[in-house]
Amino acid sequence: MHKLLNAFSSIKLTVVLLMAALLLVFFGTLDQVNYGIYEVQKKYFQSLIAFWSYPTEWPGGNFLKHLIIPLLSGGLLGALLLLNLICAHFKYFVLSWKKIGIALIHVGIVVLLVGGYLIGYFQEEFQMWLPEGKRVNFAKNIRKNELVIIDKTDPNYDTVWSIPENLLKKDKVISLPALGIEVLMDDYYENAVIVRRIDYPQGGIAKATQGSGSKVDLVVFPKAKTYKSNEDSEAAAYVTLKHRGEVLGTWLVSEDERFPPQRLDAGNHQYEIALRPERQYFLFYLELIDFKYEKYPGSEIPKSFSSEVRILNEQAKTDRNVLIYMNHPLRYEGYTFYQANFGPEETSSMLQVVKNSVWFVPYVGVWLTGVGLVVHFCVQLYVYVRRKKEKLNHAF
Amino acid sequence: MGWVGYRILPTRYLTKLDVAGFTELPVQVNGRILPMESLARNSLMLISGRQMVYLPEGKQKLAAIGWLMHLTMQPELAAQYPIFRIDNAEVLSLMGVKADGRKYFSFNELKAHIPAIEEERKKIPAETALRSVFQNQLGCLYNALDIYSQLLNLLHTGTKPSELSELELEYANWLVSIQPAREALRKWVSGEKVDQEVFQGFFDLGDKYGWISNNVYFAVIPPIERQDKWGNAGFALLNVMETGKLNPVVVDYARLVTSFREGNITTFNAMIKVIQDAIGNKAQWKKLKFEVFFDQLEPFYVSTVIYLLSFILVAISWLVPSWNLQRAAYWVLIVGFVVHSFGLGSRMYLQGRPPVTNLYASAIFIGWVGVLIGLLLERLAKHGLGTAVAAILGFATLIIAHNLGLSGEDQLGVIRAVLDSNFWLSTHVIVITMGYSGMFLGGILAIIYCLGLWFNVGKSKRETLHSMVYGTTCFSILFSFVGTMLGGIWADQSWGRFWGWDPKENGALIIVLWCAIMLHAKWGKLVYERGFMLMAVFGNVVTSWSWFGTNMLGVGLHSYGFMEKGFWVLLAFIVSQVIIIVGTGFLGNFKKT
Numbered sequence: 001m002h003k004l005l006n007a008f009s010s011i012k013l014t015v016v017l018l019m020a021a022l023l024l025v026f027f028g029t030l031d032q033v034n035y036g037i038y039e040v041q042k043k044y045f046q047s048l049i050a051f052w053s054y055p056t057e058w059p060g061g062n063f064l065k066h067l068i069i070p071l072l073s074g075g076l077l078g079a080l081l082l083l084n085l086i087c088a089h090f091k092y093f094v095l096s097w098k099k100i101g102i103a104l105i106h107v108g109i110v111v112l113l114v115g116g117y118l119i120g121y122f123q124e125e126f127q128m129w130l131p132e133g134k135r136v137n138f139a140k141n142i143r144k145n146e147l148v149i150i151d152k153t154d155p156n157y158d159t160v161w162s163i164p165e166n167l168l169k170k171d172k173v174i175s176l177p178a179l180g181i182e183v184l185m186d187d188y189y190e191n192a193v194i195v196r197r198i199d200y201p202q203g204g205i206a207k208a209t210q211g212s213g214s215k216v217d218l219v220v221f222p223k224a225k226t227y228k229s230n231e232d233s234e235a236a237a238y239v240t241l242k243h244r245g246e247v248l249g250t251w252l253v254s255e256d257e258r259f260p261p262q263r264l265d266a267g268n269h270q271y272e273i274a275l276r277p278e279r280q281y282f283l284f285y286l287e288l289i290d291f292k293y294e295k296y297p298g299s300e301i302p303k304s305f306s307s308e309v310r311i312l313n314e315q316a317k318t319d320r321n322v323l324i325y326m327n328h329p330l331r332y333e334g335y336t337f338y339q340a341n342f343g344p345e346e347t348s349s350m351l352q353v354v355k356n357s358v359w360f361v362p363y364v365g366v367w368l369t370g371v372g373l374v375v376h377f378c379v380q381l382y383v384y385v386r387r388k389k390e391k392l393n394h395a396f
Numbered sequence: 397m398g399w400v401g402y403r404i405l406p407t408r409y410l411t412k413l414d415v416a417g418f419t420e421l422p423v424q425v426n427g428r429i430l431p432m433e434s435l436a437r438n439s440l441m442l443i444s445g446r447q448m449v450y451l452p453e454g455k456q457k458l459a460a461i462g463w464l465m466h467l468t469m470q471p472e473l474a475a476q477y478p479i480f481r482i483d484n485a486e487v488l489s490l491m492g493v494k495a496d497g498r499k500y501f502s503f504n505e506l507k508a509h510i511p512a513i514e515e516e517r518k519k520i521p522a523e524t525a526l527r528s529v530f531q532n533q534l535g536c537l538y539n540a541l542d543i544y545s546q547l548l549n550l551l552h553t554g555t556k557p558s559e560l561s562e563l564e565l566e567y568a569n570w571l572v573s574i575q576p577a578r579e580a581l582r583k584w585v586s587g588e589k590v591d592q593e594v595f596q597g598f599f600d601l602g603d604k605y606g607w608i609s610n611n612v613y614f615a616v617i618p619p620i621e622r623q624d625k626w627g628n629a630g631f632a633l634l635n636v637m638e639t640g641k642l643n644p645v646v647v648d649y650a651r652l653v654t655s656f657r658e659g660n661i662t663t664f665n666a667m668i669k670v671i672q673d674a675i676g677n678k679a680q681w682k683k684l685k686f687e688v689f690f691d692q693l694e695p696f697y698v699s700t701v702i703y704l705l706s707f708i709l710v711a712i713s714w715l716v717p718s719w720n721l722q723r724a725a726y727w728v729l730i731v732g733f734v735v736h737s738f739g740l741g742s743r744m745y746l747q748g749r750p751p752v753t754n755l756y757a758s759a760i761f762i763g764w765v766g767v768l769i770g771l772l773l774e775r776l777a778k779h780g781l782g783t784a785v786a787a788i789l790g791f792a793t794l795i796i797a798h799n800l801g802l803s804g805e806d807q808l809g810v811i812r813a814v815l816d817s818n819f820w821l822s823t824h825v826i827v828i829t830m831g832y833s834g835m836f837l838g839g840i841l842a843i844i845y846c847l848g849l850w851f852n853v854g855k856s857k858r859e860t861l862h863s864m865v866y867g868t869t870c871f872s873i874l875f876s877f878v879g880t881m882l883g884g885i886w887a888d889q890s891w892g893r894f895w896g897w898d899p900k901e902n903g904a905l906i907i908v909l910w911c912a913i914m915l916h917a918k919w920g921k922l923v924y925e926r927g928f929m930l931m932a933v934f935g936n937v938v939t940s941w942s943w944f945g946t947n948m949l950g951v952g953l954h955s956y957g958f959m960e961k962g963f964w965v966l967l968a969f970i971v972s973q974v975i976i977i978v979g980t981g982f983l984g985n986f987k988k989t
Contacts (some may be wrong), residue, residue, distance in 0.1 A: 011920030014914055022909045029902045033949050041897050116895065125892070159860045296427020297625040298615050302813040303427070326813050327820075327890050338891045354892030362894045372876055 009087035017081050024071045025114035027052040036227040038136060038143070045074035046120055074105060078113050079174070083112060098383070101376025108369025115361030126280050126353040127340070130288035135312065136283045139353045140277040145255060149181065150272040152263070159181050164278065173334065180267060184240040186250060189222040194254055207238045211262040211273070213252025220252065237275055242269055284313035291342055291349040305339050307349040324351065413661050417668035419461050419688045421824040422548070424615040424626035428811045429679055433688040434466035434806070435614065439547060442804025443540040444479045444500065452478060458502050468550045469656040472557045478696075480540055484533035490516065503544060512540055534954060546612045551649045553608055553629045561648035561657060562590050566601070567721070570633055570771050571642060573598045605630040618678040645674045687746055687808075696760060700794040702732030707787035710780045713760030722780040729783050732790065733767050740764055749809050750822035755947070756800040756807045758829050764795030765833035769868075777860050785840045789833070799962075820886040828879030832939050834872035837909060838865045839936035839973075842929040846980040849926070865932045866918075872935075873911035880904040903942030910938045930977050937973050940966060946970040
């Protein structure tokens with residue numbers, strides 16, 4: 001037991017772990033060129049172990065592509081560093097005011113690391129498109145899709161049944177007993193191109209018996225998921241619906257926004273089926289009054305982007321305008337709305353929406369570490385000056 | 397000192413022509429109003445890679461402003477000047493020219509091949525990573541030709557030398573022809589018979605003005621009334637159809653051109669004053685004058701040379717101690733620092749921003765901080781080490797800055813929306829670049845240490861170096877960490893994400909990690925003096941990766957694209973550092989220190 005404690009509290013282990021962290025960050029960064037920032041985050045920083053392989057495009061690629069470097073990933077590394085720090089403090093714990101600075105610094109770093117984990121779990125990010133003049137009460141999660149069956153029978157409101165992406169796998173059956181509907185996933189494609197059969201007589205997958213897939217005679221060509229930052233993967237799926245045991249048909253659904261809404265009737269209800277980025281619904285509406293894109297005079301360089309937005313919250317009886325622009329987000333109802341993008345002809349604005357109940361943790365960590373650094377510096381300065389004084393005294 | 401003074405002698409003392417007045421005339425480019433002097437220098441930099449034209453006969457030199465004056469007012473002359481720099485053999489062969497060592501070509505030589513260049517340009521892929529060397533170089537040549545053709549119409553709408561002598565007539569004819577053309581158009585639309593000649597002249601001029609209005613991005617004509625967008629002559633002439641008035645500055649410039657062509661100095665000088673008065677308070681004349689002064693002084697070039705001189709003096713002082721050159725080196729360094737500081741301060745005044753707003757400015761600032769710290773180190777240690785390190789870092793960073801400035805981009809340009817926060821620019825960016833300075837200083841001191849080992853320098857000097865590097869490492873970890881955290885806070889306030897694993901963020905994190913590794917390795921007695929110093933040399937590799945390498949990946953928010961030449965220089969630098977580390981660490985038979 002003692003040996004284990006010794007091992008885990010050794011500073012040599014700290015150095016080894018820090019080196020591993022450095023290598024992880026470096027190789028992860030290199031891989032971002034191929035996989036983009038988000039995928040690399042999952043692969044390198046939020047997992048337990050990762051493997052980096054020599055890219056084939058680099059010199060000697062064909063020969064060196066078998067060079068695979070295993071790396072301890074963020075999850076494991078963070079945990080080990082934490083363990084190392086805690087053990088070291090237990091073993092070498094000496095209540096000395098000289099070490100207060102260092103203790104604070106380490107506590108601050110621990111808070112930052114822990115904060116990183118927490119944010120990884122709790123933070124949610126969405127995109128909200130606001131066309132000018134329209135009221136919008138939802139934002140999209142661009143990383144996750146959902147299959148929705150919307151009950152449109154009542155003219156006053158829609159009931160949305162949302163099936164999350166992790167259930168959308170080939171051959172999976174999802175029951176919605178309240179509707180008496182069973183959803184069978186015939187196929188789910190992470191990325192696909194959909195074209196008309198007339199244009200592509202050969203190849204592709206055509207399974208639709210109902211809806212646009214069948215009426216327009218569309219075929220699906222599955223593609224590999226893309227990691228390029230300026231491209232989006234457009235998911236698609238073939239879905240067979242059964243109502244009280246009776247097969248209603250097979251629909252082609254797609255994330256492609258050009259896909260029209262597909263209606264169907266079942267048991268005195270009218271439904272709509274669609275595949276779309278997962279929506280986060282709010283209890284309030286935002287309406288874009290005006291988007292302004294100011295450029296520097298005589299140039300295309302952006303000077304400022306701003307959205308004048310109206311908040312409509314029936315329950316809270318709120319109806320007021322706010323201005324959202326660069327470095328000045330709107331914080332409302334636990335969400336923060338940042339000016340992120342805009343649409344063609346400047347008639348629509350996109351807000352980045354972030355929900356993060358643990359946003360303050362990095363700030364606490366930064367503050368603690370900052371104070372620790374200042375304290376440590378002052379302590380060191382004091383010790384240094386005192387030593388110099390002693391030397392001078394001894395000289396006489 | 398005399399050499400510095402010569403550079404600020406205003407050009408008005410060199411000729412009777414009011415060149416000084418011309419240098420101060422305002423142009424609006426990319427949202428900023430700059431003087432002709434800056435426009436001339438930036439444009440020539442982009443085309444030629446330098447700020448002077450070397451005329452073939454008698455090796456005469458023509459200053460950038462002189463070139464611009466000829467280009468805008470005597471283009472037939474300017475077309476003979478060899479200004480287009482072409483290094484790539486394939487590009488040369490596209491124009492049937494053998495690579496016989498000549499690097500600069502005139503417009504006249506390139507004119508006939510422009511269609512071929514345009515053809516090839518269409519084939520250049522959009523993604524920079526997919527372009528070949530030939531395509532990159534061709535793209536550069538195309539950009540140079542584009543700037544050239546825009547500048548031809550900077551002051552007027554003439555497209556042939558004959559038109560330049562009759563600008564006022566052309567403008568007067570245009571003004572007079574607008575109403576009749578409108579009448580004729582109305583008649584034609586309602587089916588009446590119309591004299592085609594009335595149309596033809598009008599449309600020909602209108603087309604020409606339209607092309608200039610859309611394609612010349614340099615604007616010398618100030619806006620009428622309370623707008624802030626300047627225009628070119630083409631735009632102003634077309635605008636008459638809406639407003640009924642022609643901005644008098646257009647005609648003033650026409651007169652300026654004619655008087656220059658005729659060699660009429662008195663009229664030229666008079667017109668300069670007229671234009672200045674006509675523009676009035678739409679331009680800030682004090683700032684323009686100052687920017688001309690700043691351009692002509694070339695403070696960063698001056699301090700580069702002074703830093704080099706300082707280093708040479710220190711190096712000699714080590715080889716021949718009896719000459720007592722260390723004090724001289726120190727004071728020369730201070731002169732260089734003063735000029736460097738003046739340059740930095742001028743940039744802040746002209747831009748109205750904290751010192752670091754782009755990559756070029758970061759190089760200038762890193763050098764400045766480095767020299768400052770070096771001066772402090774010299775006062776503490778007095779071996780000439782501080783001076784040497786300061787001089788090396790100052791010189792190297794200014795050379796890097798110069799190379800970054802070769803793009804001819806306006807380095808005092810406006811800041812894009814997402815960076816537009818003076819608070820964060822003056823905190824996060826400053827603190828992080830100071831961290832870079834610290835790392836490089838430590839790295840250079842460590843290299844001197846390695847050289848010291850090879851040349852059997854005494855123990856006390858090595859210990860001094862060791863403690864200096866320990867100091868710079870502590871400095872670096874503090875500033876790099878704080879700077880990185882400030883960046884996180886900025887990101888959180890701006891788009892809700894404290895840490896996004898952006899390559900530049902990762903680079904900064906790697907610097908902090910490396911400093912932490914160095915310090916913990918030292919405290920844990922895993923390395924001693926030599927090992928620590930070798931790690932400090934590696935700090936150079938880590939920092940240059942963070943500063944430049946991350947920009948070249950083409951990923952994330954800080955990406956500036958693949959700077960081809962820069963990649964090889966970076967690689968060479970990293971290899972050189974590794975050689976020093978390996979050489980000193982493993983191959984040397986030094987006593988364990």
